[in-house]
Amino acid sequence: MLSPLRLLRRRRRRKLLQRGLIPESTWLSSLADLPIFKYLSTGERERLRQLSTFFVHEKIFEPAGGMRLDDRVRTRIAALACLPILNLDFDWYEGWRTVVVYPGGFIRPRSAFDDIGVMHEWEDLVTGESWERGPVILSWADVRGSGHCEGYNVVIHEMAHKLDMLNGTADGFPILHRGMDRQVWTDVFTAAFTDFNARVDQAEDTLIDPYAAEGPGEFFAVLSEYFFEVPGLVRKEYPAVYDLLAQFYGQDPAVRFPSSLPTLEQKCQT
Ligand SMILES: [Zn+2]
Known part of the structure:
Protein backbone atom coordinates (compact mmCIF):
# COMPACT_ATOMS: atom_id res chain seq x y z
CA MET A 1 0.00 0.00 0.00
CA MET A 159 22.20 11.43 -10.88
CA ALA A 160 23.89 8.06 -10.28
CA HIS A 161 25.41 9.60 -7.13
CA LYS A 162 21.94 10.85 -6.14
CA LEU A 163 20.46 7.37 -6.55
CA ASP A 164 23.43 5.88 -4.67
CA MET A 165 22.97 8.39 -1.81
CA LEU A 166 19.34 7.45 -1.16
CA ASN A 167 20.69 4.98 1.41
CA GLY A 168 23.61 7.07 2.74
CA THR A 169 26.97 8.03 1.30
CA ALA A 170 27.89 7.54 -2.37
CA ASP A 171 29.60 4.18 -1.93
CA GLY A 172 28.50 2.36 -5.07
CA PHE A 173 25.84 0.41 -3.19
CA PRO A 174 22.39 1.88 -3.94
CA ILE A 175 19.04 0.53 -2.76
CA LEU A 176 18.50 -2.65 -4.76
CA HIS A 177 15.17 -3.83 -6.14
CA ARG A 178 13.36 -6.80 -4.71
CA GLY A 179 14.92 -9.97 -6.07
CA MET A 180 18.39 -8.46 -6.48
CA ASP A 181 21.06 -10.09 -4.33
CA ARG A 182 23.16 -7.72 -2.17
CA GLN A 183 26.04 -10.19 -1.96
CA VAL A 184 26.13 -10.65 -5.73
CA TRP A 185 26.18 -6.84 -6.19
CA THR A 186 29.06 -6.51 -3.69
CA ASP A 187 31.06 -9.37 -5.19
CA VAL A 188 30.64 -8.29 -8.82
CA PHE A 189 31.38 -4.60 -8.25
CA THR A 190 34.29 -5.31 -5.90
CA ALA A 191 35.90 -7.68 -8.43
CA ALA A 192 35.43 -5.21 -11.30
CA PHE A 193 36.67 -2.25 -9.25
CA THR A 194 39.76 -4.20 -8.12
CA ASP A 195 40.49 -5.27 -11.69
CA PHE A 196 40.03 -1.72 -13.04
CA ASN A 197 42.35 -0.29 -10.35
CA ALA A 198 45.04 -2.82 -11.27
CA ARG A 199 44.74 -1.82 -14.94
CA VAL A 200 45.01 1.87 -14.07
CA ASP A 201 47.99 1.18 -11.77
CA GLN A 202 49.71 -0.58 -14.66
CA ALA A 203 49.21 2.60 -16.73
CA GLU A 204 46.92 0.82 -19.19
CA ASP A 205 45.24 3.22 -21.62
CA THR A 206 41.73 2.18 -20.53
CA LEU A 207 38.72 3.04 -22.69
CA ILE A 208 36.78 3.73 -19.49
CA ASP A 209 37.78 6.99 -17.76
CA PRO A 210 40.43 6.19 -15.10
CA TYR A 211 38.50 8.49 -12.75
CA ALA A 212 36.35 5.40 -12.08
CA ALA A 213 39.28 4.10 -9.99
CA GLU A 214 38.87 6.96 -7.45
CA GLY A 215 36.54 4.87 -5.27
CA PRO A 216 33.54 2.50 -5.41
CA GLY A 217 31.09 5.45 -5.57
CA GLU A 218 32.90 6.95 -8.58
CA PHE A 219 33.14 3.51 -10.20
CA PHE A 220 29.35 3.14 -10.01
CA ALA A 221 28.77 6.71 -11.32
CA VAL A 222 31.29 6.48 -14.19
CA LEU A 223 30.12 2.98 -15.22
CA SER A 224 26.56 4.34 -15.22
CA GLU A 225 27.66 7.07 -17.66
CA TYR A 226 29.17 4.45 -19.99
CA PHE A 227 26.17 2.13 -19.50
CA PHE A 228 23.90 4.73 -21.09
CA GLU A 229 26.39 6.34 -23.49
CA VAL A 230 28.35 3.36 -24.84
CA PRO A 231 26.64 0.28 -23.39
CA GLY A 232 28.51 -2.17 -25.61
CA LEU A 233 31.77 -1.12 -23.98
CA VAL A 234 30.55 -1.93 -20.44
CA ARG A 235 29.01 -5.20 -21.66
CA LYS A 236 32.34 -6.15 -23.26
CA GLU A 237 34.68 -5.07 -20.44
CA TYR A 238 32.59 -5.97 -17.39
CA PRO A 239 29.61 -8.12 -18.47
CA ALA A 240 28.53 -8.98 -14.91
CA VAL A 241 28.49 -5.25 -14.01
CA TYR A 242 26.48 -4.56 -17.17
CA ASP A 243 23.89 -7.18 -16.14
CA LEU A 244 23.53 -5.69 -12.65
CA LEU A 245 23.22 -2.13 -14.01
CA ALA A 246 20.57 -3.39 -16.46
CA GLN A 247 18.65 -4.88 -13.51
CA PHE A 248 19.09 -1.78 -11.37
CA TYR A 249 18.07 0.73 -14.06
CA GLY A 250 15.50 -1.64 -15.62
CA GLN A 251 16.97 -0.93 -19.06
CA ASP A 252 19.11 -2.76 -21.60
CA PRO A 253 20.62 0.06 -23.68
CA ALA A 254 22.98 -2.26 -25.59
CA VAL A 255 19.91 -3.74 -27.25
CA ARG A 256 18.47 -0.30 -27.92
CA PHE A 257 21.57 0.92 -29.78
CA PRO A 258 21.96 -0.48 -33.29
CA SER A 259 25.35 -1.97 -34.06
CA SER A 260 25.80 0.51 -36.92
CA LEU A 261 26.06 3.42 -34.49
CA PRO A 262 29.47 5.02 -35.13
CA THR A 263 30.56 5.31 -31.53
CA LEU A 264 33.13 4.06 -29.09
CA GLU A 265 30.82 1.08 -28.69
CA GLN A 266 31.36 0.00 -32.25
CA LYS A 267 35.06 0.75 -32.07
CA CYS A 268 35.27 -1.66 -29.14
CA GLN A 269 33.41 -4.38 -30.95
CA THR A 270 35.82 -4.43 -33.87
ZN1 LIG B 1 31.48 11.60 -8.97
Whole structure:
Protein backbone atom coordinates (compact mmCIF):
# COMPACT_ATOMS: atom_id res chain seq x y z
CA MET A 1 0.00 0.00 0.00
CA LEU A 2 1.26 3.48 -0.87
CA SER A 3 1.97 5.96 1.94
CA PRO A 4 -0.24 9.10 2.08
CA LEU A 5 2.76 11.19 1.01
CA ARG A 6 3.36 9.05 -2.09
CA LEU A 7 -0.34 9.13 -2.94
CA LEU A 8 -0.31 12.91 -2.64
CA ARG A 9 2.73 13.16 -4.92
CA ARG A 10 1.13 10.89 -7.51
CA ARG A 11 -2.06 12.95 -7.48
CA ARG A 12 -0.04 16.16 -7.85
CA ARG A 13 1.90 14.70 -10.76
CA ARG A 14 -1.24 13.45 -12.46
CA LYS A 15 -2.66 16.99 -12.28
CA LEU A 16 0.58 18.37 -13.66
CA LEU A 17 0.30 16.06 -16.69
CA GLN A 18 -3.30 17.13 -17.21
CA ARG A 19 -2.11 20.75 -17.34
CA GLY A 20 0.37 19.78 -20.03
CA LEU A 21 3.80 18.36 -20.76
CA ILE A 22 6.90 20.36 -21.66
CA PRO A 23 5.82 22.03 -24.94
CA GLU A 24 6.71 19.98 -27.99
CA SER A 25 8.79 22.69 -29.66
CA THR A 26 10.94 23.11 -26.52
CA TRP A 27 11.19 19.34 -26.07
CA LEU A 28 12.29 18.65 -29.65
CA SER A 29 14.71 21.55 -29.94
CA SER A 30 16.36 20.72 -26.59
CA LEU A 31 17.05 17.13 -27.56
CA ALA A 32 17.42 17.32 -31.33
CA ASP A 33 21.18 16.89 -31.59
CA LEU A 34 21.61 14.25 -28.88
CA PRO A 35 22.26 10.72 -30.17
CA ILE A 36 21.69 9.22 -26.69
CA PHE A 37 17.94 9.76 -27.20
CA LYS A 38 17.84 8.82 -30.86
CA TYR A 39 16.98 5.16 -30.41
CA LEU A 40 14.32 5.46 -27.72
CA SER A 41 10.98 4.01 -28.76
CA THR A 42 7.94 6.28 -29.09
CA GLY A 43 6.66 5.02 -25.72
CA GLU A 44 10.03 5.61 -24.04
CA ARG A 45 10.20 9.14 -25.43
CA GLU A 46 6.74 9.91 -24.09
CA ARG A 47 7.65 8.53 -20.66
CA LEU A 48 10.89 10.52 -20.67
CA ARG A 49 8.94 13.67 -21.51
CA GLN A 50 6.56 13.04 -18.60
CA LEU A 51 9.40 12.46 -16.13
CA SER A 52 11.22 15.54 -17.47
CA THR A 53 8.04 17.58 -16.93
CA PHE A 54 8.04 16.47 -13.27
CA PHE A 55 11.75 17.32 -13.01
CA VAL A 56 11.33 20.83 -14.43
CA HIS A 57 8.39 21.55 -12.10
CA GLU A 58 9.64 19.93 -8.89
CA LYS A 59 13.31 20.90 -8.99
CA ILE A 60 14.45 24.47 -8.46
CA PHE A 61 16.99 25.61 -11.05
CA GLU A 62 19.41 28.26 -9.82
CA PRO A 63 21.88 30.05 -12.11
CA ALA A 64 25.39 30.73 -10.82
CA GLY A 65 28.52 32.43 -12.16
CA GLY A 66 26.59 34.48 -14.72
CA MET A 67 24.73 31.51 -16.20
CA ARG A 68 21.52 32.35 -18.07
CA LEU A 69 18.80 29.76 -17.63
CA ASP A 70 16.01 29.24 -20.12
CA ASP A 71 13.51 26.51 -20.88
CA ARG A 72 15.83 24.74 -23.28
CA VAL A 73 18.60 24.54 -20.68
CA ARG A 74 16.17 23.22 -18.05
CA THR A 75 14.64 20.73 -20.48
CA ARG A 76 17.98 19.36 -21.65
CA ILE A 77 19.20 18.85 -18.10
CA ALA A 78 15.85 17.29 -17.10
CA ALA A 79 15.84 14.85 -20.03
CA LEU A 80 19.40 13.68 -19.37
CA ALA A 81 18.64 13.43 -15.64
CA CYS A 82 15.51 11.35 -16.20
CA LEU A 83 17.01 8.80 -18.59
CA PRO A 84 18.34 6.66 -15.68
CA ILE A 85 14.89 6.56 -14.05
CA LEU A 86 13.01 5.96 -17.32
CA ASN A 87 11.76 2.60 -16.03
CA LEU A 88 11.82 3.45 -12.32
CA ASP A 89 9.70 6.12 -10.69
CA PHE A 90 10.17 9.84 -10.09
CA ASP A 91 10.17 9.15 -6.33
CA TRP A 92 13.77 7.98 -6.81
CA TYR A 93 14.63 11.69 -7.09
CA GLU A 94 12.88 12.68 -3.87
CA GLY A 95 14.74 14.25 -0.93
CA TRP A 96 16.47 17.12 -2.74
CA ARG A 97 15.27 20.16 -4.69
CA THR A 98 17.97 22.32 -6.22
CA VAL A 99 19.95 22.17 -9.46
CA VAL A 100 22.63 24.86 -9.59
CA VAL A 101 24.00 25.55 -13.08
CA TYR A 102 27.31 27.28 -13.82
CA PRO A 103 28.27 28.25 -17.39
CA GLY A 104 31.43 26.10 -17.17
CA GLY A 105 33.63 24.31 -14.65
CA PHE A 106 33.63 25.80 -11.17
CA ILE A 107 36.28 26.09 -8.49
CA ARG A 108 36.12 24.13 -5.24
CA PRO A 109 38.60 24.67 -2.40
CA ARG A 110 40.11 21.41 -1.10
CA SER A 111 42.23 20.55 1.92
CA ALA A 112 43.78 17.39 3.31
CA PHE A 113 46.40 16.30 5.83
CA ASP A 114 49.43 14.42 4.53
CA ASP A 115 51.14 11.45 6.21
CA ILE A 116 53.07 13.65 8.64
CA GLY A 117 50.04 15.72 9.64
CA VAL A 118 50.68 18.80 7.51
CA MET A 119 47.54 20.40 6.07
CA HIS A 120 47.59 21.07 2.33
CA GLU A 121 45.13 23.35 0.57
CA TRP A 122 44.42 23.63 -3.13
CA GLU A 123 41.66 24.36 -5.61
CA ASP A 124 39.98 21.93 -7.99
CA LEU A 125 38.14 22.77 -11.20
CA VAL A 126 34.94 20.74 -10.99
CA THR A 127 32.33 19.90 -13.66
CA GLY A 128 29.62 18.52 -11.38
CA GLU A 129 28.77 17.81 -7.77
CA SER A 130 26.03 16.04 -5.81
CA TRP A 131 25.48 16.73 -2.15
CA GLU A 132 23.78 14.18 0.08
CA ARG A 133 20.18 15.46 0.45
CA GLY A 134 21.46 18.73 -1.03
CA PRO A 135 21.84 20.33 -4.45
CA VAL A 136 23.18 18.97 -7.70
CA ILE A 137 25.67 21.39 -9.24
CA LEU A 138 26.44 21.25 -12.96
CA SER A 139 28.67 22.91 -15.52
CA TRP A 140 26.50 23.79 -18.53
CA ALA A 141 29.49 23.41 -20.88
CA ASP A 142 29.80 19.82 -19.66
CA VAL A 143 26.06 19.21 -19.89
CA ARG A 144 26.35 20.26 -23.54
CA GLY A 145 29.20 17.76 -23.93
CA SER A 146 27.00 14.96 -22.55
CA GLY A 147 24.67 12.65 -24.45
CA HIS A 148 26.83 12.26 -27.55
CA CYS A 149 27.47 8.53 -27.04
CA GLU A 150 31.12 9.19 -26.26
CA GLY A 151 31.12 7.88 -22.69
CA TYR A 152 30.88 11.26 -20.98
CA ASN A 153 27.73 12.39 -19.22
CA VAL A 154 28.03 14.72 -16.25
CA VAL A 155 24.26 14.68 -15.61
CA ILE A 156 23.95 10.89 -15.49
CA HIS A 157 27.11 10.79 -13.34
CA GLU A 158 25.62 13.13 -10.74
CA MET A 159 22.20 11.43 -10.88
CA ALA A 160 23.89 8.06 -10.28
CA HIS A 161 25.41 9.60 -7.13
CA LYS A 162 21.94 10.85 -6.14
CA LEU A 163 20.46 7.37 -6.55
CA ASP A 164 23.43 5.88 -4.67
CA MET A 165 22.97 8.39 -1.81
CA LEU A 166 19.34 7.45 -1.16
CA ASN A 167 20.69 4.98 1.41
CA GLY A 168 23.61 7.07 2.74
CA THR A 169 26.97 8.03 1.30
CA ALA A 170 27.89 7.54 -2.37
CA ASP A 171 29.60 4.18 -1.93
CA GLY A 172 28.50 2.36 -5.07
CA PHE A 173 25.84 0.41 -3.19
CA PRO A 174 22.39 1.88 -3.94
CA ILE A 175 19.04 0.53 -2.76
CA LEU A 176 18.50 -2.65 -4.76
CA HIS A 177 15.17 -3.83 -6.14
CA ARG A 178 13.36 -6.80 -4.71
CA GLY A 179 14.92 -9.97 -6.07
CA MET A 180 18.39 -8.46 -6.48
CA ASP A 181 21.06 -10.09 -4.33
CA ARG A 182 23.16 -7.72 -2.17
CA GLN A 183 26.04 -10.19 -1.96
CA VAL A 184 26.13 -10.65 -5.73
CA TRP A 185 26.18 -6.84 -6.19
CA THR A 186 29.06 -6.51 -3.69
CA ASP A 187 31.06 -9.37 -5.19
CA VAL A 188 30.64 -8.29 -8.82
CA PHE A 189 31.38 -4.60 -8.25
CA THR A 190 34.29 -5.31 -5.90
CA ALA A 191 35.90 -7.68 -8.43
CA ALA A 192 35.43 -5.21 -11.30
CA PHE A 193 36.67 -2.25 -9.25
CA THR A 194 39.76 -4.20 -8.12
CA ASP A 195 40.49 -5.27 -11.69
CA PHE A 196 40.03 -1.72 -13.04
CA ASN A 197 42.35 -0.29 -10.35
CA ALA A 198 45.04 -2.82 -11.27
CA ARG A 199 44.74 -1.82 -14.94
CA VAL A 200 45.01 1.87 -14.07
CA ASP A 201 47.99 1.18 -11.77
CA GLN A 202 49.71 -0.58 -14.66
CA ALA A 203 49.21 2.60 -16.73
CA GLU A 204 46.92 0.82 -19.19
CA ASP A 205 45.24 3.22 -21.62
CA THR A 206 41.73 2.18 -20.53
CA LEU A 207 38.72 3.04 -22.69
CA ILE A 208 36.78 3.73 -19.49
CA ASP A 209 37.78 6.99 -17.76
CA PRO A 210 40.43 6.19 -15.10
CA TYR A 211 38.50 8.49 -12.75
CA ALA A 212 36.35 5.40 -12.08
CA ALA A 213 39.28 4.10 -9.99
CA GLU A 214 38.87 6.96 -7.45
CA GLY A 215 36.54 4.87 -5.27
CA PRO A 216 33.54 2.50 -5.41
CA GLY A 217 31.09 5.45 -5.57
CA GLU A 218 32.90 6.95 -8.58
CA PHE A 219 33.14 3.51 -10.20
CA PHE A 220 29.35 3.14 -10.01
CA ALA A 221 28.77 6.71 -11.32
CA VAL A 222 31.29 6.48 -14.19
CA LEU A 223 30.12 2.98 -15.22
CA SER A 224 26.56 4.34 -15.22
CA GLU A 225 27.66 7.07 -17.66
CA TYR A 226 29.17 4.45 -19.99
CA PHE A 227 26.17 2.13 -19.50
CA PHE A 228 23.90 4.73 -21.09
CA GLU A 229 26.39 6.34 -23.49
CA VAL A 230 28.35 3.36 -24.84
CA PRO A 231 26.64 0.28 -23.39
CA GLY A 232 28.51 -2.17 -25.61
CA LEU A 233 31.77 -1.12 -23.98
CA VAL A 234 30.55 -1.93 -20.44
CA ARG A 235 29.01 -5.20 -21.66
CA LYS A 236 32.34 -6.15 -23.26
CA GLU A 237 34.68 -5.07 -20.44
CA TYR A 238 32.59 -5.97 -17.39
CA PRO A 239 29.61 -8.12 -18.47
CA ALA A 240 28.53 -8.98 -14.91
CA VAL A 241 28.49 -5.25 -14.01
CA TYR A 242 26.48 -4.56 -17.17
CA ASP A 243 23.89 -7.18 -16.14
CA LEU A 244 23.53 -5.69 -12.65
CA LEU A 245 23.22 -2.13 -14.01
CA ALA A 246 20.57 -3.39 -16.46
CA GLN A 247 18.65 -4.88 -13.51
CA PHE A 248 19.09 -1.78 -11.37
CA TYR A 249 18.07 0.73 -14.06
CA GLY A 250 15.50 -1.64 -15.62
CA GLN A 251 16.97 -0.93 -19.06
CA ASP A 252 19.11 -2.76 -21.60
CA PRO A 253 20.62 0.06 -23.68
CA ALA A 254 22.98 -2.26 -25.59
CA VAL A 255 19.91 -3.74 -27.25
CA ARG A 256 18.47 -0.30 -27.92
CA PHE A 257 21.57 0.92 -29.78
CA PRO A 258 21.96 -0.48 -33.29
CA SER A 259 25.35 -1.97 -34.06
CA SER A 260 25.80 0.51 -36.92
CA LEU A 261 26.06 3.42 -34.49
CA PRO A 262 29.47 5.02 -35.13
CA THR A 263 30.56 5.31 -31.53
CA LEU A 264 33.13 4.06 -29.09
CA GLU A 265 30.82 1.08 -28.69
CA GLN A 266 31.36 0.00 -32.25
CA LYS A 267 35.06 0.75 -32.07
CA CYS A 268 35.27 -1.66 -29.14
CA GLN A 269 33.41 -4.38 -30.95
CA THR A 270 35.82 -4.43 -33.87
ZN1 LIG B 1 31.48 11.60 -8.97
